[in-house]
Each structure stands twice: as C-alpha cells, then as structure tokens.
Amino acid sequence: MTQALHTPPPTISAPPAPPAPPEADLAALAARHGLSVSGARPSLPEYIRQLWARRHFIGAFATAKLTAQYSQAKLGQVWQVLTPLLNAAVYYFIFGKLMGTSRGIPDFIPFLVTGVFVWTFTQSSIMAGTRAISGNLGLVRALHFPRAALPISFALQQFQQLMFSMAALVVILLCFGTPVAASWVLAVPALVLQSVFNTGIAMIMARMGAKTPDIAQLMPFVLRTWMYASGVMFSISHMMSKHTDWPSWVTSALQANPAAVYIDLMRFALIDSFHASQLPPHVWAIATGWALLAGVGGFIYFWKAEETYGRG
Template sequence: MSTVSDSVSLSAPAGSDASLTPKQLAAKYGLTVSGKRPSLPQYVKQLWARRHFIVAFATARLVAQYTTAKLGQVWQVLTPLLNCAVFYLVFGVMMKSRDGIPDYIGWLCIGVFIFQFTQSAVMAGTRAISDNLGLIRALHFPRASLPIAFTVIQLQQLLISMVVLVGIVLFVQPPGLTWLLVIPALILQCFFNTGVALVMARIGSKTSDMAQLMPFLLRTWMYISGVMYSIQDAIKHFPPFAKLLLAINPATIYMDLIRYGFMPNHYNKEALPHHVWAIAGGWALVAGLIGFLFFWKAEEQYGRG
C-alpha cells in the first residue's frame, strides 16, 4: 500500500478532487501515514518475525563489546568477580556482614551476579533508542527489538558467568534438585528485566539526561536490595509498611529464589517471603505487559525530532 507522510502536501488533482483536503484525498485513495503505529496484534507479529534478527544483533554486539580489550570476553566474568571481591572486603570483612550468613562468599556472588543482570539490562535499555538512532532511521523494524535485544545480551553474559558462579557454589554446596529452581527464576527475572528495559527505553529516548541519572538510581536500588547483606535482618525493626515494600522488592525476590535454589542447606527458608513464586511471577507479568504496552504506544515517535 502506498504511504504518505504528514509533512508532505498532496497536490490537488483535477476535477472533483480539487476541493478535498489532503487527509480526505489520502483516505479516498487508500494512502496511510508513513511510520504509523501498527495495531498491537500486528506489532507482536512483526516482532516475532524478527526474532532471528534480535538474537543475531544481540550476539554480534556481545562479541564486539570487548574486542578492544586484551582479555576480551574474559571481562564478562572478571567484572562481576572483581565486584564480589570489593563487596566482600568492604561489607563482608570491614562491616562484618558475613557474620550470621553461612558460606557468605557463595551467597554474595549469587547476589552480585543476579543483580548485575537486572542492572545492566535496565541501563542498556535506557540507551537502546538514543544510541541507535542511525539504525532506527535507516531501517524499518519494530523498535522494541532493540531493548529486547539488549536484554538478551545481558542474559547471554549472565549464562557465561554462571559457569564460574556454579564453580564457586560447588565449593560449599553439592548440586541437588533445588538447582532446577534456578531456571524458572531466571526466566521470570528475564521477563521483568525486559519490561523495565522497555519502559526506560521510551523514557530515555525523550530524556537524554536519564542515562546520566540511572547509575545513581540503580546503585541505590542495589544497596536497599540486600546484595551484600541480609535484608531480612536489616529490616527487623522497620515499620510494617517499610518491611513490606522492601520484602517485595523484585531484585530481592529474584535473588532470594536463586540463592535458595543454589544453596538450600545454607539458606534460612523462613526468611523467604510467603508465596515468593507468586510475587516473582506477578512482577514478571506486570513489568512485562506494562513495559511492552508503554513502549508500543510511542512506536511512531522513535527516531523523530
């Protein structure tokens, strides 16, 4: 079907069409606005049709990410391990957060790796549109492909890092059936991350300063999520409403699930919130649906202006 942009004026054809407005002429001859947002079912269909592009784009960006570094892809594992070492020194040794937490090193590493998955996905999503304007303006494709692809990149990085994480956990915990719980927990976290990345992609496309603000917000989120210390012990004397908010924090929920999956014999099951799987599923569903709809609503605006 032929298309015409809003900014293009249609010349009035001879005869009876001369008195018609451009919009009336477009409707009469079946013309549509260039870049018009597709319906939600059409958008989902287009996105699914480009699933191979999303995976290929994510893989290519992942490979290229560390090409200039001498250690190359080793940094995918080395970065979270260095963070673990710093947090262990500051929080575990100096602030004695390791007291009362059995096998603190494994517990800490799980928290760092899992939170970094969310942190990196949200940060990459914030820049997904603004950093790829050339690609957006040159090619026609569902713009949601970009924040989804960047979430896939972070998932690929996490899976690579998981090899080292499993090795760390094996020093303190033999494998068991609860390890299988890690798979659905990561799937739910991936849906949550994608939804938040979509929300931040739309906001970041309109507010460039958001990319500068996000590191501070994410760092604050990390400190109140119990990555380096037991959040349950820290909030014992908090007011009930504050306890509830911190207990249902999605970052805390996903870390708790995966920590329990890997280390059931060294984790206090009573510290897990009631119906924790329902909470994790609820966050994944709400963030995924709201994020997708929020992003789709502005589909025709990305790359313009």
C-alpha cells in the same frame, strides 16, 4: 492615439482555486491506491507478529553486541566473568570484612556472589535499555523495523552474558562445598521471570531515554540506591530480625522489592544453607506478578510511542 498607447492592458484575474478535498476523501483516495501513513504505529497483534518475524535479527544483534563488547581488550570475553567477580571481591572486603555484614550468614561468599551476579543482570539490562533508542538513532532512522527489537535484543545480550557468570557461579558453589541439589532446577523459572521483568523495565527506560537522553546520566545513581535496598551484600531477613522497630511499610517494601525477590529465589535454589524461612511470603506469586506487570506493561508502554522514535 497617445491615450491608446498608454492605456495598460486589462488584467485577467485567475480563476478561483478549487476547494481542497476533505480529509475523508483524501483518506479514501490513499486507501484505494494502497497508501498508508509513513511510520504509523501498527496494531498490537500486528506489532507482535512483526517482532516474531525478526526474532533471528534480535538474536544475531544481541550476539554481535556481546562479542564486540570486549573485542578491544586483551582478555576478551574473560571480562564477562571477571567484572562481576571483581565487584563481588570489592563488596566482600567492604561489607563482609569492614562492615561485618557476613556475621550470621552461612556460606557468605556464595551468598554474596549470587547476589552480585543476579543484580548485575538487572542493572545491566536497565542501563542498556535506557540507551537502546537514543544510542542507535542511525539504525532507527535508516531502517524500518519494530523498535522494540532494540531493547529486547539488549536484554537478551545481558542474559547471554549472565550465562557466562552462572557457569563461574557453579564453580564457586562447588569450591565452597555447596552440593548439587534438585533445588537447582528452580533457578530456571527464577531466571525466566527475572528476564521478563528486566526486558519490560528496559523497554520502559528505552522510551523514556529516547525522549530525555539525560536519564542515562541519572540512572547509575538510581540503580546504586536500588542495589543497597535489594540485599545484594546482606540478608534482608536477617536485617529485619535485628530491627524489629522498623515501620511495617518498610519491611513490606523490602520484601516486595523485585530485585530482592529474584536474588532471594536464586539463593534459595542454589545455596543449601539458604532456607525457605528466609523468603518473603508468597514469593513465587510476587515474582510472577512483577514479571507480568513489567513485561506486559513495559511492552505496551513502549509500543504506544512507536511512531515517535528517531524523530525530532
């Protein structure tokens, strides 16, 4: 009797767990019930379709950011024109007067202001694109939308701001005696090509900035170096004529520099004294090539990492 009381009850072993279904069966089950991977990257045509469907959001977001940019300043939207004008005044004093880069360049003030305005468009688009994802993580994590809408909207914001600057540029050109000419129409395709180029670079930098936010701290130094090589404050053709001993690769790199190409095209379109002889050979082909390379390549590069934005 005592032995029976101290005998432990027999253990009942649990039945073996059924084997896990293979991944193929799980995928078939999910497809049967209309389930899809959360945050999966859509195909490229579908991604473009989704972006087009949100074109009104892109435009409204760009306009709202532009309006809010100077909302706390007393002069408000006037700073959209004052900022590049003040930069041009500083560059005129330092480079035009102190360093003498204005010598040999007719209509130097229209020449300089055009370069500053066009360069500012590229610089601001790239800087805004660098922070497009990393600076809007709350929006990225809260809502589902094609992430390319953000760098595109920031590039559109900078284009809208450029339109204010271009209005001021027209006034400056007329005040300094530059006549209205049929060549001004060429500014339209030049700005379209530059806008495509800027948007593509903004998308490249948005992906890089999303993974490595420290790039935003490095970009001002990179862009400042690029500006000095882009003929913003001086004429590249005039400089090359003075330095005929430069290696051929240096002159080729300066002429093919995309920022310099778009600046020179705008100067050729707007300034009567800037002649075709000052443009690099095949300038429109170079401008189109840069726009396609950056625009298409940047879009695909950004799309490839669509499912990674906002994670981590």
